[in-house]
């Protein structure tokens with residue numbers, strides 16, 4: 001099995017040679033717009049990476065409570081209650097204890113902004 | 116033959132002009148270069164590497180991302196012990212790369228054979244050479260087949276390890292259990308630390324015991340261990356007493372569990388104190404990072420890969436990042452849960468570094484469920500952050516399931532195990 005030529009070394013070389021003749025600005029202008037478009041949404045804040053494996057940004061599994069679209073206040077209140085032990089939990093008590101107020105606020109705001 | 120996902124990808128890449136953009140990136144002045152298409156190559160399409168590819172794609176639409184994976188089908192190890200217990204099918208563990216390709220990631224089904232860190236290139240088994248601006252190494256583990264006298268790579272065709280994403284191994288172990296006569300002994304050889312999924316061998320013993328209890332009740336499971344303690348030990352011992360009395364025995368290092376040699380023809384395992392004649396043997400050898408880590412110069416003398424915990428960049432090679440089981444990540448366990456989070460955080464770090472921004476200090480979670488019977492799971496959770504260049508537990512966080520818990524809680528954890536698996540694999544492969 002061979003890879004398509006565009007990711008092979010040979011083709012890249014010829015493209016480098018061809019591109020060399022273009023002025024950088026011109027080369028840029030020739031590139032399709034979507035290649036240089038900025039990311040559509042800012043990347044999620046760092047704490048969120050730890051959450052989405054169970055609480056995805058949309059959809060998800062009925063067995064795990066969904067967070068996307070809930071109000072930030074609700075999520076903050078739940079996390080703080082898990083952390084202090086006032087809300088019974090299966091695993092979230094153990095996890096919530098690892099997050100600070102600031103981190104919880106940022107994560108909650110991100111989920112609240114997902115539709 | 117070119118796999119269809121690469122064929123489909125080719126068209127898309129031509130529309131996007133990926134290679135042209137990437138080539139131009141090396142020629143343009145820095146300010147403009149930031150607008151071009153940096154090339155990211157990821158070796159290994161497991162929980163870590165494939166998560167990283169998806170997160171990079173979301174983080175920055177300009178990147179030319181290539182995921183190199185040796186197998187067409189990924190057999191996810193988490194919950195695969197359920198295949199042995201008869202509670203899950205092999206198909207439920209298996210995922211392809213079509214959706215990843217459709218998301219705008221070039222998927223190359225091939226083995227990466229060499230890395231030239233100076234020239235920034237990776238050579239594949241197909242002979243192709245991929246150039247990169249940043250390389251992500253996510254190969255998982257290599258099994259140390261030389262560690263147990265009598266065991267070898269060839270022996271795995273008779274005594275499966277079933278410890279990697281190669282689905283034929285778990286399938287073989289399942290078929291051996293099915294073919295076994297009632298009354299036989301199933302031996303599980305458990306490895307030293309550090310290893311992939313510390314509770315895995317004990318979850319496996321539980322699931323095999325479940326199968327035997329329901330189908331071959333005169334049979335037995337013995338775990339021959341090179342350790343004196345293991346994770347969630349109290350919880351496992353309690354569950355075994357309740358669920359599998361007389362059916363499952365754990366031999367610790369000091370009670371003679373350490374395996375001295377294996378005789379495949381005679382079907383015997385010799386330990387420091389005893390001799391066991393087995394009907395089925397599952398040998399899980401000690402482990403190191405996948406072979407490409409050493410070839411890339413990112414593995415140290417331990418066989419694992421030291422990293423900067425904020426960027427996951429190798430401490431030994433610039434512009435090469437290591438994630439997943441292959442990385443030395445301090446207190447963090449080698450789990451799919453953690454690997455997937457590492458993939459996302461590494462992607463965010465790379466996206467930041469490419470535009471000369473400082474990557475955010477990460478926070479990681481690992482939460483691993485062990486299913487000891489249908490409707491009965493326990494878990495170990497941890498929250499981690501870097502302190503002085505190493506991942507440590509966030510003080511006061513994490514821990515294991517309570518030792519005394521109502522059946523409803525164990526059942527709830529079993530439901531969560533399934534739901535985590537479905538959600539995380541959908542996020543990565545869906």
Ligand SMILES: Cc1cc2nc3c(=O)[nH]c(=O)nc-3n(C[C@H](O)[C@H](O)[C@H](O)COP(=O)(O)OP(=O)(O)OC[C@H]3O[C@@H](n4cnc5c(N)ncnc54)[C@H](O)[C@@H]3O)c2cc1C
Nearest residue numbers: 159161162163185192193227254255312439440450451452
């Ligand atoms: C029985 C068992 C149960 C488990 N249960 C759980 C659980 O419940 N929860 C949990 O979180 N974790 C669990 N784990 C651990 C989990 O499976 C691993 O931690 C996880 O798979 C690591 O992900 P990875 O991406 O680093 O490696 P892998 O999943 O092994 O993926 C690496 C990929 O890289 C590919 N590769 C390697 N080298 C090359 C190369 N040179 N070129 C191309 N491709 C290459 C391989 O084919 C492989 O697909 C379990 C493990 C086992 C064995």
